[in-house]
Amino acid sequence: MKKDPSINVLGGPLETCSQQPLTGFFRDGACNTCVEDRGNHTVCAVMTAEFLAFSKYVGNDLSSPMPAFRFAGLKPGDRWCLCAERFLQAHDEGCAPKVNLSATHIRALEVMPLAVLEAHAWQG
Secondary structure, three states: OOOOOOEEOOOOEOOOOOEOOEOOOOOOOOOOOOOOOOOOEEEEEEOOHHHHHHHHHOOOOOOOOEHHHOEOOOOOOOEEEEEHHHHHHHHHHOOOOEEOHHHOEHHHHHOOOHHHHHOOEOOO
16 A cells, blocks of 8 residues: 555644554555555544544544454543544534644545634644
8 A cells, every 4th residue: 555645634744643542544654645644643632531432423433442453442532543534424423533733644635625623723
């Protein structure tokens, strides 16, 4: 799999989203993507209890540990590369998490306009 260029939604170099927990389609800590990433795991989101509950409710339980996959489960404050469509769905439902724009891949803009991401910008 060949990674797309590592460019963020602001046009700069893509920054690391999280090494702990280790995130990303490539599990390289960044929201890098490629043509094989059907989920478009490009939005670097800062988890909240509200978003984690929403995600579980719609069928993607990110908070429960899955030892078989060496996944401890996410908790509020963790950063994670979300699918762009799931982020947009949470935005539409009023429970979107904050977003690290510098660590969000430019391909997220294929799903939503920059203004949606900017409305949830994380200052950390």
